[in-house]
Amino acid sequence: MSVLLQSWAIQVRVIKALMLRELSTRFGRENIGFLWVMAEPLLFAVLVGILWRSMKGPFEFGVDIIAFVVTGYIPLVLFRSSLSRAMNSFTANGSLMYHRQIKVLDLLLVRFLIELVGHMMAYLFIAVVLGALGNFPWPYDFGFLLLGWAYYSLFSFAVCLVVAPLSEASEVLEKFLPVTAYLMVPFSGAFFVVSSLSPEAAAIVLYSPPVHGMEMMRYGVFGPSIDPQYDYLYPLQFSLPCMVLGLLLCRTIRRRLVIE
């Protein structure tokens, strides 16, 4: 038991240290530093929101269009950027493998957590600003909003766990993965509510695990008017086995990793 506690203490220490290191190498200490992590999702969400607003008018699916785009886009950007951060992260951090207490899993976890915190901050920030302008409602149910985030994040992290070792294993995969991530866009649930689709289309998109998380988040924000469609079990049935596969792959690839 004491060995277990000790290992736990080491992992916590390592993750904290890696987190601080990642923040200072990525964002530096000058000007706004860590807050840069919010910049990309904010810019994306705001620009796409304005674009939709000018193309489609003020409402979409009965809710404010900018709020709708923002709630969809920020989690989607989280998925995309955590994936791109995960790719090649083992070789990029080869020098860290010199310290035995650092595991490849720590690297992935730290990179993902930074993205997650950054994107959630961006979400909160933009919700407050839009709320003050009257474009964002007071969330209907915070619990569902957070639950949706949890499902969405779990899915994103599970995919990272698989993608990171695969990107190390094969150059072909490394080139193809960004394209696949792009093809994910229609299946992310960011640009529609499932209840607005035809029953056939809805049945298809509900095979995509992040759609469930997205619907939960939107339900948490906009309430029952969007008629959310989600399942509690299905996303887990995908994400958990995917995580197990990812862990196995990480283990295999770590053994093969060549470090300068």
Added chain:
Amino acid sequence: MIACQNIRKSYRTGHGRREVLKGISLTVRKGERVALLGRNGAGKSTLIKQIGGVELPDSGKIVRKMTCSWPIGFNGGFQGSLTGFDNARFIARIYGRSYAEMRGFVEDFTELGGALKQPVKTYSSGMRARLAFALSLAIEFDCYLIDEVILVGDQNFQRKCHHELFEKRSDRAMIIASHDMNTILGTCNRGVVISDGFATVHDDLSEAVDAYSRL
């Protein structure tokens, strides 16, 4: 004690694999200083990387019953874009040491002064060697893995290393890869000659040096 049991390691090449270590067994007890001898490319660094846990062997087992440093060499262990101090802070954090003490020791040992506030990628190899030694000495390991770097650095640094490593820490185990027979003869008490992927352990160092010079 650190024991390697039948370590094998191969690397992928354009076609097929090249086996660098073909079954190496080696035991290092507390306080022993083992010299790794072998020609360039014989697998000395590879073996040190396996012992340090930087890379994992294809097969075989490494049992570590004492704390073991990371391989101290020119690269590895540092983040080039971070400053010397930031690297020290990171190392202090992951090994659970106090940064204040670490900083003092690093400043004192490396004598790098203002350069410690510069990114490590701007350092010369001698400066890197100083920093690498300072960081690993500040942590205090039972066994130090030293890959070639001992020769780098000026007289003053070599004297300091000698004092800190071989005099003050004479009770520690060391595994040293080097081509400099003077250093080896002056510091080690056992020798391992690596050639063709196999290791021959000589308990008498001069035998090992003889065997090495015949390669």
